[in-house]
Each structure stands twice: as C-alpha cells, then as structure tokens.
Amino acid sequence: MSDFAKTKALFHLPKDVIYLDGNSLGPLPKKATDKVANMMQSEWGEMLIGAWNEAKWMDLSKSVGNRIARLIGAEENHLIMGDTLSIKVYQALASALEINDERKIILSDTGNFPSDLYMAQGLVKTLKQDYQLKLVEPHEVLENLSTDIAVLLLTEVDYRTGGKHNMVELTQKARGMGIITVWDLAHSAGAIEVDLMAANVDFAVGCTYKYLNGGPGSPAFIYVAPRFSQIAQPALSGWLGHDAPFDFDLDYRAANGIDRMRVGTPPVIALKCLESALDIWEQVSMADVRAKSIELSSLFIEEVRRRCPTLTLVSPEDPALRGSQVSFKFDHGYAAIRALIDRKVIGDFRAPNIMRFGITPLYIDETDIISAAKMIGKVINNKLWDRDEYHQRANVT
Ligand SMILES: *Cc1c(COP(=O)(O)O)cnc(C)c1O
Numbered sequence: 001m002s003d004f005a006k007t008k009a010l011f012h013l014p015k016d017v018i019y020l021d022g023n024s025l026g027p028l029p030k031k032a033t034d035k036v037a038n039m040m041q042s043e044w045g046e047m048l049i050g051a052w053n054e055a056k057w058m059d060l061s062k063s064v065g066n067r068i069a070r071l072i073g074a075e076e077n078h079l080i081m082g083d084t085l086s087i088k089v090y091q092a093l094a095s096a097l098e099i100n101d102e103r104k105i106i107l108s109d110t111g112n113f114p115s116d117l118y119m120a121q122g123l124v125k126t127l128k129q130d131y132q133l134k135l136v137e138p139h140e141v142l143e144n145l146s147t148d149i150a151v152l153l154l155t156e157v158d159y160r161t162g163g164k165h166n167m168v169e170l171t172q173k174a175r176g177m178g179i180i181t182v183w184d185l186a187h188s189a190g191a192i193e194v195d196l197m198a199a200n201v202d203f204a205v206g207c208t209y210k211y212l213n214g215g216p217g218s219p220a221f222i223y224v225a226p227r228f229s230q231i232a233q234p235a236l237s238g239w240l241g242h243d244a245p246f247d248f249d250l251d252y253r254a255a256n257g258i259d260r261m262r263v264g265t266p267p268v269i270a271l272k273c274l275e276s277a278l279d280i281w282e283q284v285s286m287a288d289v290r291a292k293s294i295e296l297s298s299l300f301i302e303e304v305r306r307r308c309p310t311l312t313l314v315s316p317e318d319p320a321l322r323g324s325q326v327s328f329k330f331d332h333g334y335a336a337i338r339a340l341i342d343r344k345v346i347g348d349f350r351a352p353n354i355m356r357f358g359i360t361p362l363y364i365d366e367t368d369i370i371s372a373a374k375m376i377g378k379v380i381n382n383k384l385w386d387r388d389e390y391h392q393r394a395n396v397t
Contacts, residue, residue, distance in 0.1 A: 002284035004292060008363045010280050011213070018368045018375075020347045023159075023187060023325045023358030026213030032276035039272045060271045061262060065221055067278045068208070071286060072185060073195030074223050080258045081274075082266055085186060085207040085220040087236070089153075090119045091261055092203040092222055094235030096151045096180040097127070099228060103150035104131045107179075111138040111158040116184055120153060123235075138163060142170060149179045156194075157187035157323030160350045162315040164192070164323050168199045175200060186210060189221075191293070191324035191360075193286045202228060211324065211360060212281070214274035222261045229257040238263035280362065292361035294319040297326050300359065300369045304328065307377030314354060328355045334397065335390035336379055342390075345375045349397045 012028045013019055019027055043055040052058050065079040082088075093106065106120055117133065124131045136144045138158060145152065152174045157164050171181045182203040188194050190211030196204055204223040208214035224232050234254060239245045240262040243253045254260040301313060304326075311328040330336055330353060337349040347357040357372070379385055 002288035002292075004284075004361050004365065007280055007284060008365065011363045013363060017344045017346060018364075018372045020345065020357040020359070020364065020372060022213070022360035022363070023191070023210055023356070024348055025209055025216060026190075026211060026277065026360070027363060028215070029213060029276040029280055031279065032215065032273050035276050036269060036273050040269065044268075057266070057268045060268060061219075061266045062259070064271050064274060064278065065258075067275075067282070068189065068206075068212070068221050069223070071194075071212075071281060072189055072204070072206075072223075073197050073199075074204070075197060075226055078226055078229060078258050079221055079223040080261050081208075081219045081221050081271060082262055082264075083220055084217075085184070085205060086115045086119050087263070088205040088220045088222040088261075089116045089182070089184060090123060091234060091236055091263075092182045092205050092224075093120055093151060093153055094123055095224070095228075095232035096182050096203055097123070097131070098233050098235075099231060100150040100178070100180050103148055103178075104129065105149045106131070106133045106151045106153055107141070107144060107149045108133060108135055108153045109138045109141050110135050111161065111163065112153070112155050113159050113184070113186065116153065116155060138165070141165070142173065145170075145173055145177055145179060147177045147179075149174075149177070151180045151182055153182045153184075155184035155186060157191065157325075159187055160314070160354050160356070161327055162187075162323045162325040162356075164316070164321055167194075167201070171199050171201055187323050187325070190281065190289075193290050196223060196225075201225065203232075208274055208277075211358075212274070213277040213362070215270060215277075217267075218270045218274045219267050222258075224258055224261065232260070234260045234263075236263050240264055240266075284362070289361050290324075293324045293359050296361060296364060296366065296369050297322065297324070297359045299366060300326050300357065300373060303370060303373030304376055307373060308380045310380060311355070311376075324360065325356055325358045327357070329353050330355055330380070332385050334393065335385040335387075336376075337397075338390040339379045339385040339387070340375060343375055343379065343384075345372045351397075 043051040061081040069079040185206035189206045208218040333355045
C-alpha cells in the first residue's frame with residue numbers, strides 16, 4: 001500500500017499553499033536540494049571532466065530512463081532521456097513517418113497541445129512531398145482512422161479538459177490499418193496508469209517536470225517499441241546518438257537501439273534532480289495513485305459544484321474518461337485564478353476560459369481539496385476576482 005501522508009512530507013510546499021498546479025510544474029522534492037548540491041561539489045567540483053566516467057554521467061540518460069519506463073509499462077532499455085518534449089515529439093514523428101514512407105498523412109486532434117502540432121507543421125514544411133497534418137475533433141479520431149494515414153500523433157490526456165483518449169483501442173485499430181502510433185504522455189506519466197507494452201504503442205514521448213516532479217526544464221523522454229528500435233532512423237542525428245561517438249567519424253551511423261535517440265550532451269544536473277523525484281515514485285504504485293486521484297477529483301468536483309453553480313465542469317464526468325486534472329469553464333476564469341493564487345490556492349488558466357486544477361495524490365489530500373473548494377466558493381460567490389489587477393495578463397498564465 002502506498003503511504004501518501006509519507007510522500008507528502010517528502011515535498012517542500014510553501015506554508016499554507018494548496019498546490020493544484022502539479023500538472024504544470026511539480027513541487028520540489030526536499031532531498032533534491034542536497035542531492036544536487038552534493039553532486040555539484042563532489043562530482044563536478046572534484047572530478048571535473050573525469051566524472052563522465054567515474055560518476056557515470058554518461059549512463060544517466062539510460063538509467064533514469066529505465067526508472068521512468070517502470071512507471072509507464074515500457075520494456076527495459078527502450079526509453080531514453082534528453083532535450084525537451086517538443087524535440088522528442090519531432091524525433092518520434094520524423095522516425096515514424098520514415099518507417100511508413102508510402103503514406104503522407106499525420107492524423108492528430110484539436111485537443112493536442114499546440115507545440116506538438118507546431119512541431120508536426122514544421123516537419124511537414126521541411127519534408128514537402130505532399131505531407132500533410134490532418135486535425136479532427138478529439139471524439140472523431142477513431143472514425144477518422146484509415147489506411148492512407150501514416151502516423152497517429154496524439155496526446156493521451158487533453159491539457160485543457162483533462163479528457164482521456166482510449167489509448168488501447170485507438171492503438172489497436174491504428175495498428176490493424178498499418179498506422180504507426182506516437183503517444184504523448186505529458187499528462188499521463190505519473191498521473192494515470194499507462195502500460196505501453198500491453199497497449200502495443202509504437203512511439204511514446206513525455207516530459208518530467210509536470211506530474212513527475214523533476215524540476216523546471218527537467219529532460220523529456222522518448223520510447224521506441226523494440227520492433228522498431230533498430231529500424232527507426234533519427235532525424236536529429238547528433239553525435240551522442242552515433243554508434244561510436246568518440247571515434248569522431250565524419251559520417252553518421254546510428255547507435256544500437258534507443259541510444260540512437262540521444263542528440264547531444266545530457267543535462268546532468270537536471271537528471272540528478274529528477275532522480276530525487278523518482279526516489280519518491282518508487283515508494284508508491286501507480287494503481288494506488290490512480291485510485292486516490294479519482295477519489296480526490298470526485299470530491300473536488302462535488303465540493304466545487306455545490307458551492308459554485310456558475311462554474312461549468314468541462315472535464316468528463318466519468319473518472320475513467322479523465323486524466324488527473326479537473327477543469328471548469330468560467331468567463332472570468334483568468335481573474336478568478338489570479339484571485340485564488342493571491343489566497344494561496346494555486347491552479348492555472350488556459351485560454352479562452354478554462355480554470356485548471358491538477359490533482360496529485362503524492363502531496364494533495366482530502367483536507368487540501370476541501371479547503372481549496374471553500375476558497376473557490378468564496379472567490380466566485382463574492383466576486384473577489386473583480387479587481388483591475390487580476391485582469392492584467394502575466395507572461396506565463
Ligand atoms: C507540457 C507539454 C509540452 C511542452 O513541451 P516542452 O518542449 O517541454 O516545453 C508539449 N506537449 C504536451 C502535450 C504538453 O502537455
């Protein structure tokens with residue numbers, strides 16, 4: 001059994017803050033500060049360049065990747081860390097298109113995160129040759145699968161509504177039609193149960209600074225199913241994805257398996273920081289996290305609705321169709337979120353009118369949920385959001 005009171009004590013949360021934004025940036029694991037400081041002193045400070053071998057810095061992308069693989073049901077040694085999620089989307093999509101090069105259509109949906117779509121648009125522009133990105137509404141994806149589609153590029157959980165695709169069903173149907181699947185797990189890894197092997201997913205990518213609590217700018221991951229790991233050609237053929245980087249050959253030759261998805265020098269400090277978060281993840285089971293997340297989300301919906309009939313739930317009612325966030329629609333959503341943040345209840349806002357709250361059992365409990373709902377009731381029912389300063393948009397919302 002996972003002990004969530006114990007995991008909560010392992011995070012630093014500012015005094016009196018109720019943090020419902022772990023879907024955007026997870027909080028600081030307390031042990032990360034010393035771990036990173038010690039590593040900087042004893043490894044970077046003392047070993048200097050020798051640390052690449054002595055402190056195994058070069059192995060970190062793979063060893064940390066294997067720890068993430070266990071959370072999402074991926075085979076060992078088929079997942080690697082590095083770069084940002086946008087870059088990993090590009091890599092996965094480019095390789096998938098090359099494998100299926102008889103076909104030219106990428107299918108995605110309007111619920112996908114814009115960066116994923118922008119990366120696809122950029123790639124289509126580079127490739128030319130009639131490649132196109134086709135977008136449909138999230139609920140229309142299944143019926144739009146057809147044998148002329150090369151790649152199905154989807155984010156499992158919608159960043160605005162929290163609506164969850166049926167990854168197993170979509171992947172199975174796509175596979176039957178010869179479509180390669182690329183799943184973005186940005187709002188799945190550490191949020192819901194994922195079993196990449198059972199679902200037969202071809203490529204998957206995700207970030208580690210949201211639910212996984214790896215820290216701002218912590219590296220992304222990419223997974224390539226074993227059946228494609230020696231076939232997938234890296235579009236971003238950097239030296240560390242070469243078969244023998246230190247031979248300094250003039251010609252590129254892809255490394256064995258997932259190592260070919262490395263690009264350049266790994267972000268060692270960020271990987272060490274991420275390890276502190278993974279130490280916490282190893283104390284819980286994803287089944288328990290999911291069960292608790294559903295319990296807390298249902299309680300939150302009930303408590304907010306009861307107090308604020310003017311807010312409209314935009315997340316699916318059925319927990320099975322939801323990720324680990326709850327979103328409400330409200331015309332003055334931006335100002336309301338600002339007013340809440342001023343009162344130490346932290347959620348966020350997504351245009352045009354969505355108030356978003358991440359539900360993260362590792363450090364959020366029933367008491368937090370009830371206190372947050374009470375504060376939301378106070379802010380909405382007393383129009384506490386209606387102040388000039390709350391209407392000015394900041395750079396990051
Ligand atoms: C958060 C998120 C991103 C962000 O990409 P970065 O390159 O890490 O900034 C991309 N795609 C999805 C689906 C996301 O949720």
